Amino acid sequence: MNDSLKQKIKQFVLTGINEEKAAAVPDPFWQGLRNAGTELWLDTGDMDEAEKNWSVEMTALTTNNTLVNKEIQKGIYDDFIEKAKVIVSELPLEEQIVEIAFILNARHGMRLAKKFGGKVSVELHTNTAHNFDAIIDYGLRYHDINPEQFIVKVPYTAVGLLGARRLRELGVKINFTLEFSARQNVMVAAITKPNYCNVFLGRIGAYIKDNSLGSGEGGGERAVISSQRYITELTKTNAEPTKLIAASLRNFDQLDALAGTDVFTMPTKVASEGKLNLSGKFSSKVGVVYPVDLTDEAVVYAPEKIWNVTDKELELAKSLDKDCPKSGNELIDRVHQAGCGDMFPYLSERDLKFIADDGKIPKHERWAHRIESGELAIDTLLNLAGLASFTADQAELDERIRKIITTS
Template sequence: MSYVESAHDSVETITPESSASQRIADFIRQREEHDSSSREPRNSEFWQRINATTTSLWLDSGDIGSIDSLWCQQFSGVTTNNTLLNNEVQNGAYDELVPQISKLVGNIPDDVKVREIGFALNLCHALKLVQQFSCNVSVELHTDVAHDSEATMAYARRCHDLCPEFFIVKIPFTPSGLIAINQLRDEGIRVNCTLGFSARQNYVATALSRPSFVNVFLGRLNSYIADNHLGDGQGVGEKATLASQAEVSTFTRGLPTTDTQQIAASLRDASQLPKLAGVDVITIPTKVAKQAEQSLDQPWQSQLNHSPTVKLGDQIDPSTVRIEKLWDVSKSERNFVQKAILLPPASAVELKQMAADHQIEDLFPEMASEEKQAIAEDGKIPNHQRWQQRMARGDLAIDSLMTLAGLATFAKSQSELDQRIRKQLR
């Protein structure tokens, strides 16, 4: 089903209580316990000096070697995703496990078997990261389940059960994802609501689903504006991240049942780090972290009361971009949230309809098949010209478009990973 939403199809899964699920979990635990090589991390005066705010630092990578060269006491987490995992699997390191896991799952349909093996490889790698660095690890689920609440919950529970102390389950910002996150949080499962791009998306996620973490993929926002020649892109993602931090902090303040934290993600350059000081968490690609050690030498000062100035090009019609959607939360969106809190939607369909009733169709836009294909072909950064009429019309926005593009990119990586698994099963 890749990333394409369907109201009729459901994803077949192995239940958390099944014997096959238990066999897979036991296999992963035994393997990683045997391979454990954790050690006491060094202290880094550089990162200690550079991080004078309350910001937590994570590394955004699945490459154990790259992480190991940087790892120190000042880092507390690692984030992975389908693309990063695919990079690790494609080097052949896990090929030998495919037939072993295949025997554990037994005689099940091929698509389900491939998904199960991919899930197991994901957990093997994530648990290896835990064993190596004794830190929080955000683990992404298969893209097939992005639009299926029940399947998302089934896999999330299995992920959590394997390593409740350190695993954080990554679930994308989709209507089905939000429904699943709300239930999982009731069960005490930590969730990272991923592929967020705006303050309004993260306000909605925090208020309705209470994830442990929300994200702004800020580097992609800067690239969207710059690559589409809408402006220089400077400060766009940073402004969205700081605005989102303010919305999340304001909503969670004084609410014991909500402990959501903001993550600044998708950094492209070390110079962005000081501009995000004070954000709850910054997850840093290893390349950017290395660059920071070479180029940054001053302590950070909190930027939480700062809002970068962002300008579009003089020739750009603002109504075809509506860039303010990235950092403003409208009255309609706040009313939608209040209604959803009072009358919680029971399904993704109800949630989407409730948004439409409040005239915010652009939060969860309807996309035709050919439009989904165009998004997939464009990659991480969509072609703005394709979508500017819909943005001007008000039934699509940059943040929702970027979420769909992110899902499509992860689905492509997941497909490549699945293909490698199929080769090992022949």
């Protein structure tokens, strides 16, 4: 795509945004969490729900393919899509769809930025997850639209690690996403040095519980606290240390259990229930080691890989930073050569289809023997399932775009 069209798209995204600034007042409850050391973000693309929960102490909102798709499916952008079609009409149909998806993410992100005045995490199209050039191109274009407020979310893939590293070198703010363990976050922090990285803690507990490996209690919390410790130590001398996000909290009790974590991304339901049920007297829990309720049988599947980091994994991350691979395939090969192949396993198309078909929480029984053998790991499966889930939601959004631009 030529630069002239990119500039037309940028102007189209920015034109006519007239959001009324959301009223925000100080709230002692949320100030208590801030005093404990936690930055507060709302995890929603719904502007009305965000406004009901927004306070002076909150600094950002985060969206993803799922959350943006929910807003698009309401029909509130259908007329906007019609207008966007005119701007990108010179492109082939499939490129039009991807470009309009970018336009919608950027437009909705700008509306959130204008209304709430904070930072906004914006998501890449899922078809860029393994495409270095596309990650760089769209990351830079988001940055060009709003360099102060936009934080670009890049997913945990081998290519994503390298693409995000390059974007950081170019000054783009990065929220590295779809991590499910401390060792994944060590890889991210060492190689990419992002502004933010994540633990999607709710799905860790759900995997354990849904697959009868235990009650699910403590797993996500322990992964967050462990990640926080490693990330703080690993990036403390960086020009801009990486902050850890406890991502997509599932229940209000986690506001207290994880107080002191660098950042919370809170669904509005969790935020509102927290205010109703908690005292607001928070203290940092970053030194707590939460026990994880597991069955006796679960230990053969090495669930501790979710919160433990071996010396071998730590040295691998540092070596990949020092001598950065030139491609995603090279990175994966070096991970295997280091004896850490379960972090980026070689999988068939059939394997990937099974993971996608399972949904957000993989069916452990299907993968149990490969996990026990060390070929796969729970955090890796959760990452692949998360990306597949986002891809499905992206496909639904793309299909709405397709119908509008092909029938009008």
